[in-house]
Amino acid sequence: MSSFLPEPPFRHDQSSRIGVLLVNLGTPAAPTSAAIRPYLRQFLSDPRVVEIPKAAWWIILNTFILPFRPKKTAVKYASVWMSEGSPLKVWTEKQSKLVKGWLGEQGHKEVLVDYAMRYGQPSIAAQMDKLKAAGCEKLLILPLYPQYSSSTSATVVDEVSRVMAGYRNQPALRTVRSFHDDEGYIKALAGRVREYWQTKGRGNHLLMSFHGVPRYTLDKGDPYHCYCRKTGRLLAEELDLAESEYTVAFQSRFGRAEWLQPYVTATLKQLGKANTGRLDVICPGFVADCLETLEEIAIEGKQDYLQAGGKDYHFIPCLNDSPLWIDALTALTKKELSGWLLTDNTAIDNTQLCTLSRAQALGAQN
Ligand SMILES: C=CC1=C(C)c2cc3[nH]c(cc4nc(cc5[nH]c(cc1n2)c(C)c5CCC(=O)O)C(CCC(=O)O)=C4C)c(C)c3C=C
Ligand SMILES: [Fe+2]
Numbered sequence: 001m002s003s004f005l006p007e008p009p010f011r012h013d014q015s016s017r018i019g020v021l022l023v024n025l026g027t028p029a030a031p032t033s034a035a036i037r038p039y040l041r042q043f044l045s046d047p048r049v050v051e052i053p054k055a056a057w058w059i060i061l062n063t064f065i066l067p068f069r070p071k072k073t074a075v076k077y078a079s080v081w082m083s084e085g086s087p088l089k090v091w092t093e094k095q096s097k098l099v100k101g102w103l104g105e106q107g108h109k110e111v112l113v114d115y116a117m118r119y120g121q122p123s124i125a126a127q128m129d130k131l132k133a134a135g136c137e138k139l140l141i142l143p144l145y146p147q148y149s150s151s152t153s154a155t156v157v158d159e160v161s162r163v164m165a166g167y168r169n170q171p172a173l174r175t176v177r178s179f180h181d182d183e184g185y186i187k188a189l190a191g192r193v194r195e196y197w198q199t200k201g202r203g204n205h206l207l208m209s210f211h212g213v214p215r216y217t218l219d220k221g222d223p224y225h226c227y228c229r230k231t232g233r234l235l236a237e238e239l240d241l242a243e244s245e246y247t248v249a250f251q252s253r254f255g256r257a258e259w260l261q262p263y264v265t266a267t268l269k270q271l272g273k274a275n276t277g278r279l280d281v282i283c284p285g286f287v288a289d290c291l292e293t294l295e296e297i298a299i300e301g302k303q304d305y306l307q308a309g310g311k312d313y314h315f316i317p318c319l320n321d322s323p324l325w326i327d328a329l330t331a332l333t334k335k336e337l338s339g340w341l342l343t344d345n346t347a348i349d350n351t352q353l354c355t356l357s358r359a360q361a362l363g364a365q366n
């Protein structure tokens with residue numbers, strides 16, 4: 001028997017559309033251990049995320065992590081939960097609505113934009129099905145991780161490929177690999193910092209905190225570390241910062257293995273002890289605020305810094321729905337859709353010119 005899914009009958013009257021799927025990591029449906037456990041199980045069972053032999057990891061996960069971690073994390077999630085839900089979901093959903101609206105305003109009504117989560121809901125499979133059912137024969141997958149890594153963007157592509165493999169009527173597919181040095185993204189980050197400085201004053205030092213990954217992934221050729229460093233350098237250049245005015249560090253270490261260094265906790269203690277005075281902190285690797293920025297950096301990070309002797313600590317919010325970022329994300333989407341958009345000038349003009357001159361030529365013959 002065929003393993004390919006049945007498709008609805010081909011519709012001759014439906015015009016072809018383009019689907020854009022923004023994909024973020026995922027988040028539990030509620031700040032409770034009951035909701036966190038299945039989310040963590042799915043997330044931490046991904047071999048791209050934890051590269052330990054399957055059987056050994058299964059025992060560790062089910063004996064030492066899943067029975068305890070959800071309860072501890074629930075308290076942290078509760079401290080940052082918004083009235084509309086998890087911050088990661090709230091901001092990601094808003095970003096997809098804004099990009100759809102801004103593309104529509106620019107005349108690209110054939111483009112449908114939605115979002116999915118790699119772990120939890122809405123799933124990549126459900127959202128790809130939805131876009132396909134709405135007539136999308138072309139699909140752009142945009143993982144909302146500026147810095148490519150095997151544990152982020154690649155696992156999104158794995159899941160998209162798995163879903164594609166079940167389709168009889170596959171859409172054309174494009175994926176965005178990394179946008180760590182995209183001009184619009186860097187300018188949006190710089191704009192976020194400048195806007196903060198204008199309203200709240202400016203600190204003596206800027207800490208750029210990126211999510212960490214295990215050190216062995218760098219040794220095995222994952223470019224994530226280099227991409228984070230490059231984003232940091234470009235942001236510093238855009239803000240005219242000297243090397244002594246900023247630090248790049250890595251947060252959210254998980255487990256006992258070595259992760260990318262310097263660790264953010266050690267850096268905060270060092271900066272606090274060194275009489276830095278006021279410290280500003282931004283998380284450029286997260287385009288939406290989430291547990292890791294609002295709890296780990298804005299709350300815990302502040303405690304670490306002040307306890308070490310730091311005087312004043314300011315967390316600069318992530319890009320979220322800032323207009324410069326929505327502009328950048330819309331521009332990035334359009335760049336990646338180049339040649340697909342109906343109003344793509346070069347493509348349309350060429351066809352029209354060609355059709356016109358051919359029609360004229362035929363007209364001249366008759
Ligand atoms: C921004 C990129 C991210 C990378 C790289 C990343 C790697 C990575 N993460 C873990 C373990 C956990 N991460 C958790 C939360 C979390 N991680 C990211 C992003 C990256 N992770 C985000 C956006 C979030 C927040 C989700 C939210 O709901 O707000 C968690 C869950 C929280 C907790 O229990 O601490 C874990 C666990 C590993 C092992 C890893 C390795 C490559
Ligand atoms: Fe590097």
Ligand SMILES: [Fe+2]
Pocket residue numbers: 211252
């Ligand atoms: Fe993480």
